[in-house]
Amino acid sequence: MRHSKNYVFTAHTGCASDMLELENIRKAVKIINRELRHFRYGTRGKKSGSGSQSYSQFYVKCQGRGPRTLPSLRDGRGGRGYDQSLPLRHATHMDVYIYEKGDHAPWQKIVQKHQSEQNNFQADAGFAS
DSSP, X not given: OOOOTTEXXXXXXXXXXXXXXXXXXXXXXXXXXXXXXXXXXXXXXXXXXXXXSOOOOEEEEEEEESOOHHHHHHTTSOTTTTSSOBOGGGOSEEEEEEEEOSOSOHHHHHHHHHHHHHHHHHHHHTOOO
């Protein structure tokens, strides 16, 4: 069972149908991003006020999988050179993920919201900041 909610599928680099599926996923994400940008920055949306919301963009990430020792030795990096990540050129298969671009620390938004609520409370109660 996969622990990531962003995991899509595992693609084998030698399989043409998997590579076609990966290409289709990339095209779909590209279209989604284009539509989100259009919705956010469209002239009609901005004038009516509905375009002021922020919409995140997405991207496809391929994480290389497969044997690591031999490619690492061939590239002159020692036997454990690709323990952390395997370049796609050496991968026999890859895991495909779709991630959201932008703020990767949502806790900052929560802290800012909490601080603004405290400031509003103090202003309403007549406290000086």
